Amino acid sequence: MDEKMPPLRLVGPEEASVVELEDAQSAGDHMNKAELLVEILPYIQRWRGKVVVIKFGGNAMTDPSLAQRFAEDVVLMHQVGILPLVVHGGGPQIGELMARLGKEPEFRDGLRVTDAETLDIARMVLVGKVNREIVSSINIHGPLAVGVSGEDGGLITAAPRNPDLGFVGDVTSVDPTLLEKLFAEGLIPVMSTIGADSSGQAYNINADTVAGAVAQAMNAEKVLYLTDVEGLYGDMADKNSLIREISADDLDSKIQTAEITDGMIPKAEACVRAVKNGVTSAHLVDGRVPHVALLEIFTDAGIGTMVSD
Numbered sequence: 001m002d003e004k005m006p007p008l009r010l011v012g013p014e015e016a017s018v019v020e021l022e023d024a025q026s027a028g029d030h031m032n033k034a035e036l037l038v039e040i041l042p043y044i045q046r047w048r049g050k051v052v053v054i055k056f057g058g059n060a061m062t063d064p065s066l067a068q069r070f071a072e073d074v075v076l077m078h079q080v081g082i083l084p085l086v087v088h089g090g091g092p093q094i095g096e097l098m099a100r101l102g103k104e105p106e107f108r109d110g111l112r113v114t115d116a117e118t119l120d121i122a123r124m125v126l127v128g129k130v131n132r133e134i135v136s137s138i139n140i141h142g143p144l145a146v147g148v149s150g151e152d153g154g155l156i157t158a159a160p161r162n163p164d165l166g167f168v169g170d171v172t173s174v175d176p177t178l179l180e181k182l183f184a185e186g187l188i189p190v191m192s193t194i195g196a197d198s199s200g201q202a203y204n205i206n207a208d209t210v211a212g213a214v215a216q217a218m219n220a221e222k223v224l225y226l227t228d229v230e231g232l233y234g235d236m237a238d239k240n241s242l243i244r245e246i247s248a249d250d251l252d253s254k255i256q257t258a259e260i261t262d263g264m265i266p267k268a269e270a271c272v273r274a275v276k277n278g279v280t281s282a283h284l285v286d287g288r289v290p291h292v293a294l295l296e297i298f299t300d301a302g303i304g305t306m307v308s309d
Helices: 013-047 064-079 093-100 115-141 175-183 207-217 248-256 264-275 292-298
Strands: 051-056 084-087 145-149 158-160 168-172 187-190 194-196 201-204 222-227 245-247 281-286 305-308
Touching: 051 064, 051 093, 051 194, 051 207, 064 084, 064 115, 064 187, 064 292, 084 115, 093 115, 115 145, 115 187, 115 201, 145 175, 158 222, 158 264, 168 201, 168 207, 175 187, 187 222, 187 281, 201 207, 207 222, 207 264, 245 248, 248 264, 248 305, 264 281, 264 305, 281 292
Parallel strands: 051 084, 051 222, 084 187, 145 187, 158 194, 222 281, 245 305
Antiparallel strands: 158 168, 194 201, 281 305
Protein backbone atom coordinates (compact mmCIF):
# COMPACT_ATOMS: atom_id res chain seq x y z
CA MET A 1 0.00 0.00 0.00
CA ASP A 2 1.29 3.47 -0.87
CA GLU A 3 2.09 5.65 2.10
CA LYS A 4 0.01 8.77 2.32
CA MET A 5 1.90 12.01 2.04
CA PRO A 6 1.27 14.49 4.88
CA PRO A 7 -0.95 17.33 3.77
CA LEU A 8 0.81 20.45 2.64
CA ARG A 9 0.50 23.37 5.02
CA LEU A 10 0.72 26.92 3.79
CA VAL A 11 2.67 29.22 6.06
CA GLY A 12 1.54 32.80 6.34
CA PRO A 13 3.87 35.80 6.44
CA GLU A 14 3.78 36.08 10.24
CA GLU A 15 4.53 32.40 10.77
CA ALA A 16 7.26 32.54 8.13
CA SER A 17 8.90 35.38 10.02
CA VAL A 18 8.89 33.31 13.22
CA VAL A 19 10.45 30.36 11.39
CA GLU A 20 13.11 32.59 9.87
CA LEU A 21 13.87 34.10 13.30
CA GLU A 22 14.22 30.66 14.86
CA ASP A 23 16.51 29.55 12.04
CA ALA A 24 18.61 32.69 12.50
CA GLN A 25 18.87 32.12 16.25
CA SER A 26 19.86 28.49 15.68
CA ALA A 27 22.51 29.56 13.18
CA GLY A 28 23.78 32.13 15.68
CA ASP A 29 24.02 29.49 18.41
CA HIS A 30 26.00 27.22 16.10
CA MET A 31 28.28 30.11 15.17
CA ASN A 32 28.92 30.89 18.85
CA LYS A 33 29.80 27.25 19.50
CA ALA A 34 32.12 27.19 16.49
CA GLU A 35 33.85 30.37 17.66
CA LEU A 36 34.27 28.87 21.14
CA LEU A 37 35.89 25.76 19.68
CA VAL A 38 38.26 27.93 17.66
CA GLU A 39 39.13 29.90 20.81
CA ILE A 40 39.97 26.83 22.88
CA LEU A 41 42.03 25.04 20.21
CA PRO A 42 45.30 26.94 20.92
CA TYR A 43 44.87 26.22 24.63
CA ILE A 44 44.38 22.50 23.98
CA GLN A 45 47.57 22.51 21.94
CA ARG A 46 49.42 24.52 24.58
CA TRP A 47 48.41 22.43 27.61
CA ARG A 48 48.56 18.96 26.01
CA GLY A 49 50.91 16.77 28.04
CA LYS A 50 51.18 19.35 30.84
CA VAL A 51 50.30 18.67 34.47
CA VAL A 52 47.57 20.86 35.95
CA VAL A 53 47.03 20.48 39.70
CA ILE A 54 43.54 21.35 40.90
CA LYS A 55 42.79 21.85 44.57
CA PHE A 56 39.14 20.87 44.97
CA GLY A 57 37.30 22.23 48.00
CA GLY A 58 34.69 24.61 49.36
CA ASN A 59 31.17 24.80 47.91
CA ALA A 60 32.36 23.05 44.76
CA MET A 61 32.77 19.96 46.90
CA THR A 62 29.58 20.13 48.97
CA ASP A 63 27.15 21.12 46.18
CA PRO A 64 26.28 17.93 44.21
CA SER A 65 25.62 19.88 41.00
CA LEU A 66 28.97 21.69 41.17
CA ALA A 67 30.75 18.45 42.05
CA GLN A 68 29.26 16.82 38.95
CA ARG A 69 30.37 19.71 36.74
CA PHE A 70 33.85 19.51 38.25
CA ALA A 71 34.09 15.82 37.38
CA GLU A 72 33.07 16.65 33.80
CA ASP A 73 35.78 19.32 33.64
CA VAL A 74 38.46 16.91 34.80
CA VAL A 75 37.38 14.25 32.30
CA LEU A 76 37.37 16.76 29.43
CA MET A 77 40.90 17.92 30.34
CA HIS A 78 42.04 14.31 30.34
CA GLN A 79 40.39 13.60 26.99
CA VAL A 80 42.21 16.47 25.24
CA GLY A 81 45.60 15.39 26.56
CA ILE A 82 46.01 17.51 29.69
CA LEU A 83 47.21 15.70 32.82
CA PRO A 84 44.84 16.77 35.62
CA LEU A 85 45.82 15.93 39.19
CA VAL A 86 43.13 16.50 41.81
CA VAL A 87 44.10 17.35 45.39
CA HIS A 88 41.09 17.60 47.67
CA GLY A 89 40.27 18.92 51.07
CA GLY A 90 37.30 17.97 53.21
CA GLY A 91 36.98 20.58 55.91
CA PRO A 92 33.16 20.81 55.90
CA GLN A 93 32.81 17.02 55.98
CA ILE A 94 35.33 16.70 58.82
CA GLY A 95 33.52 19.44 60.73
CA GLU A 96 30.19 17.71 60.20
CA LEU A 97 31.41 14.38 61.59
CA MET A 98 33.09 16.12 64.51
CA ALA A 99 29.82 17.85 65.36
CA ARG A 100 27.98 14.53 65.25
CA LEU A 101 30.57 13.11 67.64
CA GLY A 102 30.31 16.11 69.96
CA LYS A 103 33.77 17.56 69.24
CA GLU A 104 34.23 21.30 68.93
CA PRO A 105 36.61 22.32 66.09
CA GLU A 106 39.36 24.84 66.75
CA PHE A 107 41.28 26.80 64.10
CA ARG A 108 44.46 28.85 64.24
CA ASP A 109 45.59 30.86 61.21
CA GLY A 110 43.21 28.88 59.03
CA LEU A 111 44.51 25.48 60.21
CA ARG A 112 42.50 22.92 62.18
CA VAL A 113 43.95 21.99 65.56
CA THR A 114 44.22 18.19 65.35
CA ASP A 115 44.46 15.90 68.38
CA ALA A 116 44.67 12.12 68.00
CA GLU A 117 40.89 11.67 67.81
CA THR A 118 40.50 14.48 65.27
CA LEU A 119 43.27 12.89 63.17
CA ASP A 120 41.34 9.61 63.10
CA ILE A 121 38.23 11.49 62.03
CA ALA A 122 40.15 13.33 59.31
CA ARG A 123 41.60 10.09 57.94
CA MET A 124 38.21 8.42 57.86
CA VAL A 125 36.56 11.36 56.12
CA LEU A 126 39.32 12.25 53.65
CA VAL A 127 40.54 8.81 52.63
CA GLY A 128 37.44 6.71 53.21
CA LYS A 129 34.63 9.03 52.17
CA VAL A 130 35.52 12.19 50.25
CA ASN A 131 38.22 10.60 48.10
CA ARG A 132 35.94 7.73 47.12
CA GLU A 133 33.12 10.10 46.20
CA ILE A 134 35.34 12.18 43.89
CA VAL A 135 36.80 9.08 42.25
CA SER A 136 33.32 7.67 41.69
CA SER A 137 32.02 10.93 40.17
CA ILE A 138 34.87 10.93 37.64
CA ASN A 139 34.59 7.22 36.89
CA ILE A 140 30.96 7.61 35.83
CA HIS A 141 32.54 8.76 32.57
CA GLY A 142 34.92 5.79 32.31
CA PRO A 143 37.57 3.93 34.35
CA LEU A 144 39.85 6.95 34.65
CA ALA A 145 40.40 8.02 38.27
CA VAL A 146 42.42 6.36 41.04
CA GLY A 147 42.34 7.50 44.65
CA VAL A 148 45.60 7.88 46.55
CA SER A 149 46.60 9.21 49.95
CA GLY A 150 49.78 11.05 50.80
CA GLU A 151 50.66 7.99 52.88
CA ASP A 152 50.66 5.73 49.79
CA GLY A 153 54.01 4.81 48.31
CA GLY A 154 55.84 7.40 50.39
CA LEU A 155 54.12 10.11 48.38
CA ILE A 156 54.23 12.77 51.10
CA THR A 157 56.73 12.84 53.94
CA ALA A 158 55.49 15.10 56.70
CA ALA A 159 56.71 16.70 59.90
CA PRO A 160 54.76 18.38 62.71
CA ARG A 161 54.10 22.04 62.00
CA ASN A 162 53.61 23.36 65.49
CA PRO A 163 53.10 21.53 68.81
CA ASP A 164 50.11 23.78 69.52
CA LEU A 165 48.36 22.41 66.39
CA GLY A 166 48.77 18.74 67.36
CA PHE A 167 48.97 16.34 64.40
CA VAL A 168 48.96 19.05 61.75
CA GLY A 169 51.82 18.47 59.37
CA ASP A 170 54.01 20.34 56.97
CA VAL A 171 55.25 18.77 53.75
CA THR A 172 58.96 18.01 54.02
CA SER A 173 59.19 16.18 50.69
CA VAL A 174 57.09 14.81 47.84
CA ASP A 175 58.06 11.65 45.96
CA PRO A 176 56.25 11.92 42.60
CA THR A 177 57.00 8.33 41.51
CA LEU A 178 53.50 6.99 42.22
CA LEU A 179 51.81 9.92 40.48
CA GLU A 180 54.09 9.60 37.45
CA LYS A 181 53.22 5.91 37.15
CA LEU A 182 49.50 6.68 37.25
CA PHE A 183 49.88 9.32 34.53
CA ALA A 184 51.89 6.85 32.44
CA GLU A 185 48.94 4.45 32.65
CA GLY A 186 46.56 7.15 31.42
CA LEU A 187 44.90 7.59 34.81
CA ILE A 188 43.77 10.61 36.83
CA PRO A 189 45.18 10.73 40.40
CA VAL A 190 42.78 11.97 43.08
CA MET A 191 44.77 12.71 46.20
CA SER A 192 43.80 13.06 49.86
CA THR A 193 46.14 14.98 52.09
CA ILE A 194 47.21 12.71 54.93
CA GLY A 195 50.99 12.35 55.07
CA ALA A 196 53.35 10.44 57.35
CA ASP A 197 56.78 10.90 58.87
CA SER A 198 59.63 8.38 58.73
CA SER A 199 58.23 6.52 61.76
CA GLY A 200 54.80 6.11 60.13
CA GLN A 201 53.05 8.73 62.28
CA ALA A 202 50.25 10.26 60.23
CA TYR A 203 49.58 13.99 59.95
CA ASN A 204 46.69 15.99 58.61
CA ILE A 205 48.11 18.46 56.10
CA ASN A 206 46.31 21.48 54.73
CA ALA A 207 45.13 20.67 51.20
CA ASP A 208 46.20 24.08 49.85
CA THR A 209 49.73 23.41 51.07
CA VAL A 210 49.79 19.93 49.54
CA ALA A 211 48.48 21.15 46.18
CA GLY A 212 51.31 23.69 45.92
CA ALA A 213 53.98 21.19 47.00
CA VAL A 214 52.74 18.52 44.58
CA ALA A 215 52.55 21.05 41.74
CA GLN A 216 56.18 21.93 42.43
CA ALA A 217 57.31 18.29 42.57
CA MET A 218 55.45 17.41 39.35
CA ASN A 219 56.76 20.46 37.46
CA ALA A 220 53.13 21.43 36.88
CA GLU A 221 52.23 24.17 34.46
CA LYS A 222 49.40 25.47 36.64
CA VAL A 223 47.87 24.99 40.04
CA LEU A 224 44.22 26.01 40.46
CA TYR A 225 42.61 26.65 43.84
CA LEU A 226 38.81 26.41 43.87
CA THR A 227 37.64 28.72 46.65
CA ASP A 228 34.40 30.22 47.97
CA VAL A 229 35.23 33.72 46.74
CA GLU A 230 35.96 35.20 43.32
CA GLY A 231 39.67 35.45 44.06
CA LEU A 232 41.91 37.78 46.01
CA TYR A 233 40.51 41.21 46.90
CA GLY A 234 42.44 44.39 47.56
CA ASP A 235 39.80 45.11 50.19
CA MET A 236 37.73 42.17 51.42
CA ALA A 237 34.85 44.55 52.17
CA ASP A 238 34.84 45.80 48.56
CA LYS A 239 33.79 43.17 46.03
CA ASN A 240 34.85 45.50 43.23
CA SER A 241 38.47 45.33 44.33
CA LEU A 242 39.22 41.91 42.84
CA ILE A 243 42.90 41.57 41.95
CA ARG A 244 43.14 39.97 38.52
CA GLU A 245 46.91 39.43 38.54
CA ILE A 246 49.63 39.74 41.16
CA SER A 247 53.29 38.77 41.39
CA ALA A 248 54.45 36.20 43.92
CA ASP A 249 56.61 38.84 45.60
CA ASP A 250 53.70 41.26 45.99
CA LEU A 251 51.46 38.52 47.35
CA ASP A 252 54.16 37.47 49.80
CA SER A 253 54.36 41.08 50.96
CA LYS A 254 50.60 41.08 51.61
CA ILE A 255 50.99 37.92 53.69
CA GLN A 256 53.82 39.43 55.76
CA THR A 257 51.85 42.62 56.43
CA ALA A 258 48.77 40.61 57.50
CA GLU A 259 46.65 41.88 54.61
CA ILE A 260 45.83 38.21 53.96
CA THR A 261 43.87 36.59 56.79
CA ASP A 262 42.21 33.38 57.98
CA GLY A 263 41.65 30.59 55.47
CA MET A 264 43.20 32.57 52.62
CA ILE A 265 46.62 32.44 54.34
CA PRO A 266 47.55 28.84 53.43
CA LYS A 267 46.24 29.35 49.89
CA ALA A 268 48.30 32.49 49.39
CA GLU A 269 51.40 30.92 50.94
CA ALA A 270 51.04 27.87 48.71
CA CYS A 271 50.66 30.04 45.60
CA VAL A 272 53.80 31.99 46.44
CA ARG A 273 55.84 28.87 47.17
CA ALA A 274 54.68 27.07 44.01
CA VAL A 275 55.36 29.99 41.65
CA LYS A 276 58.77 30.70 43.21
CA ASN A 277 59.72 27.05 42.68
CA GLY A 278 58.97 26.49 39.03
CA VAL A 279 55.19 26.39 38.61
CA THR A 280 54.32 28.83 35.82
CA SER A 281 51.22 30.26 37.50
CA ALA A 282 48.82 29.74 40.39
CA HIS A 283 45.16 30.71 40.24
CA LEU A 284 42.55 31.49 42.89
CA VAL A 285 39.14 30.96 41.30
CA ASP A 286 35.52 30.83 42.41
CA GLY A 287 34.51 27.19 42.75
CA ARG A 288 30.84 28.22 42.93
CA VAL A 289 30.93 28.99 39.19
CA PRO A 290 30.02 25.91 37.09
CA HIS A 291 32.91 24.69 34.91
CA VAL A 292 35.23 27.31 36.42
CA ALA A 293 38.31 25.15 35.79
CA LEU A 294 37.55 25.03 32.07
CA LEU A 295 36.89 28.78 31.97
CA GLU A 296 40.28 29.44 33.52
CA ILE A 297 42.23 27.09 31.26
CA PHE A 298 40.43 27.41 27.92
CA THR A 299 39.33 31.03 27.59
CA ASP A 300 41.11 34.28 26.76
CA ALA A 301 39.64 36.26 29.64
CA GLY A 302 40.44 33.85 32.45
CA ILE A 303 38.73 34.18 35.80
CA GLY A 304 39.75 34.94 39.39
CA THR A 305 43.26 35.94 40.49
CA MET A 306 46.45 34.77 38.76
CA VAL A 307 49.74 34.66 40.67
CA SER A 308 52.86 34.63 38.53
CA ASP A 309 56.59 35.21 38.99
